[in-house]
Amino acid sequence: MGNSQKIKWGIVGLGNIAQQFASELQLIDSAELCAVASRSIDKAQDFANKFKCSKAYGSYDELFQDENVDILYIATPHDSHAELTIKALQNNKNVLCEKPLALHYGDVVKMITTAKKYNKFFMEAFWTRFNPSIRETLQHIQNGSIGEVKYVNADFSIKFENPDNTRMTDIELGGGALMDIGVYPLFLAYLILGIPKEILAKSNFYSTGADTQTSIILQYEGAQAVLHSSFLYTCNVEATISGTKGRINLDPLWFMTESYSLTQGDQKTKFERPTLGKGYTYEIEECHACLKANKTESELWSHQNSLELAAIVEEVKNKIGLVYS
Known part of the structure; x- marks a missing residue:
C-alpha cells in the first residue's frame, strides 16, 4: 500500500459510536469512508448520505465481499463482535473491532487465531491507548x-x-x-x-x-x-x-x-x-501506519495485550457471577 494512497474504510453496524468514528475519519487526510453496512438498507443509506459515503449495504456479508475496502471497523453490540470479525477476516479484510473484543475469552482466542491464519491486520479499538x-x-x-x-x-x-x-x-x-x-x-x-x-x-x-x-x-x-x-x-x-x-x-x-x-x-x-477531534483519530492513524508497514498487529496494543486483558475481564466476570449466553 503506497504512502500517498488513501486507505478505504468500511463500517459494520451504524449506531452512535459508528457515527462518532465516521466523523473522526473525516479529520484524517489519508482516510476515506467508502462503504457502510446495516441490517437495514434505509439506515445504511441515511448514514452514507450523512457522511458522503458512496456505498451503502443492507447486509454485513455484502460489505465483507466488497473488494474496494481496505479495512473494516466493527461497531456492532458486543455479542456479535467475534462472529463478524471472524467472517470479515475470512473474507481477507483487515479489521479494527470495538472493545471489548468478545464476551468470552475463548472467542478472543478464535478471533486472533483467525487473523493469524489469514495474515490480516487485526486490532482491538482501545482508542485510549x-x-x-x-x-x-x-x-x-x-x-x-x-x-x-x-x-x-x-x-x-x-x-x-x-x-x-x-x-x-x-x-x-x-x-x-x-x-x-x-x-x-x-x-x-x-x-x-x-x-x-x-x-x-x-x-x-x-x-x-x-x-x-x-x-x-x-x-x-x-x-x-x-x-x-x-x-x-x-x-x-x-x-x-x-x-x-x-x-x-x-x-x-x-x-x-x-x-x-x-x-x-x-x-x-x-x-x-x-x-484532534474526540481522539479516535489516533487509533485510526495507528491502523494506517500498520497497514502501510504491512504489519498484522500494533506494537502499542498487540494481540497479546488484548488476550491478557480479556483474561483479566474473564476472571472479573467469574468473580462477580456475570453470565452471558
Whole structure:
C-alpha cells in the first residue's frame, strides 16, 4: 500500500459510536469512508448520505465481499463482535473491532487465531491507548519520573438515563457496566502494572442480570489497583497513578483526557495535550501506519495485550457471577 494512497474504510453496524468514528475519519487526510453496512438498507443509506459515503449495504456479508475496502471497523453490540470479525477476516479484510473484543475469552482466542491464519491486520479499538496524554504518562513512568508505581486508582461512572431502554441492561447484547465501561479502568491498570496476582470484585445487578456497578481490586507484588464503574450515576471519572517519587493525575474524562499533571514533592507540572477531534483519530492513524508497514498487529496494543486483558475481564466476570449466553 503506497504512502500517498488513501486507505478505504468500511463500517459494520451504524449506531452512535459508528457515527462518532465516521466523523473522526473525516479529520484524517489519508482516510476515506467508502462503504457502510446495516441490517437495514434505509439506515445504511441515511448514514452514507450523512457522511458522503458512496456505498451503502443492507447486509454485513455484502460489505465483507466488497473488494474496494481496505479495512473494516466493527461497531456492532458486543455479542456479535467475534462472529463478524471472524467472517470479515475470512473474507481477507483487515479489521479494527470495538472493545471489548468478545464476551468470552475463548472467542478472543478464535478471533486472533483467525487473523493469524489469514495474515490480516487485526486490532482491538482501545482508542485510549493512543491518546497523547496516556502515551506521555507511560513515558514518564518508564523514565522513572514517579519512581516505582504502587497504586492505580481509576473510575468510570456516567449516568445513563432510562437504562432499561438501552443496551446497557440488555444481557443478550453484552450489557452491563463491566463490559461497556469497566474495561477502561481495567485497561489502565493492566497497561501500567500488567497481569495481577489476584483479583477481588463485587457487583450490584439489574433485574436482567447485567451489572449496574462493579468495584475491583487488583493485587500485584507490591502494588494495588482500585477500580470502579457504573451507569447509575456520574462520578469524577479521574485516574491517579501513584509512585514512590510522585504521582500522575489524569484529568476528567481521563480515558479521553486532553490534560494531566505530574507531581513530584511540592512541584506540580500541568501538561495540556489537546486531541484532534474526540481522539479516535489516533487509533485510526495507528491502523494506517500498520497497514502501510504491512504489519498484522500494533506494537502499542498487540494481540497479546488484548488476550491478557480479556483474561483479566474473564476472571472479573467469574468473580462477580456475570453470565452471558
